[in-house]
Amino acid sequence: PPLPQANWALFLDIDGTLLDIAETPDRVAVPGSLRRHLQAIEKHLEGALALVSGRTIAEIDRLFDPLRLAASGQHGSEWRPVPGAAAQAIAEQPLPQGLHETAARLAGLHPGIVVERKSHALAVHYRKAQALGPEIGSRLAQAIAGLQGLMLLPGKSVWEIKDARQSKGTAVERFLQQPAFADRVAVFVGDDRTDEDGFRAVEARGGIALPVGALALRQPQRPGFATPAQVRDWLAAFAAQADGAA
Structure with a gap:
């Protein structure tokens, strides 16, 4: 560099x-x-x-x-x-409460799943539960289906929902x-x-x-x-x- x-x-x-x-x-x-x-x-x-x-x-x-x-x-x-x-x-609006509830349910799938709750975003980390990564992503995608202005991002052993704008x-x-x-x-x-x-x-x-x-x-x-x-x-x-x- x-x-x-x-x-x-x-x-x-x-x-x-x-x-x-x-x-x-x-x-x-x-x-x-x-x-x-x-x-x-x-x-x-x-x-x-x-x-x-x-x-x-x-x-x-x-x-x-x-x-x-x-x-x-x-x-x-x-x-x-x-x-x-x-x-x-x-961002104009905080995340809907229902998305935080979905993330909380996902956290119950495995003790290694960690949820970061934020005002305008959330992150579900699965570094200690790698096998559940695809299921977590699928459930979060279903949760935001039909909700305007949100997007799902994959990261390093994490799925994040954020403001698409x-x-x-x-x-x-x-x-x-x-x-x-x-x-x-x-x-x-x-x-x-x-x-x-x-x-x-x-x-x-x-x-x-x-x-x-x-x-x-x-x-x-x-x-x-x-x-x-x-x-x-x-x-x-x-x-x-x-x-x-x-």
Whole structure:
């Protein structure tokens, strides 16, 4: 991957990109050094750094506490345009209660199934119940059949329901309208299919897409990273460069 530049607007996915995937979402580990590096880079980029995730912004803040970086959560359904501001909902309507009830029933199929309930999205993780992945996907597809404005996304041992009108791509486009991000080279780093919306958004503006892990292997035309550890090392080098320029 190219070395980061001071004129970049940097968009970073979290799980599988900054952080190693864990058995359940609440068991991921955030190195203290990563917080320091992100803080240094955000300052060096004059605010043009955003975390773009399927997690809620409240969960992002818990993971990276005390940082309150610009962020997009729930696949574009909420965002914080500038560091430290309150999160704002973008999606018009919360998920119907019936979908949460369906997810709760799915959780009863196996103790290894984990459900993340969010205001405008939900995720059903089956990393510890791989054989049930197809059934979970089928039941969720049936649950949203006939419901307008929702879509089902497959991910790494997870199925997610989200607002069909919002994505990591719309999140990038929204950020690029903000003063801190405008007129910069947009760069998106991500590891999963949901991140490809972000890839298309930055490349449409002449920016750079940097895939991670298996996604990088499937996209040899793009420079990328083998592991989240390599992403963290890359950011550490950029943070050191930023400190040297200060």
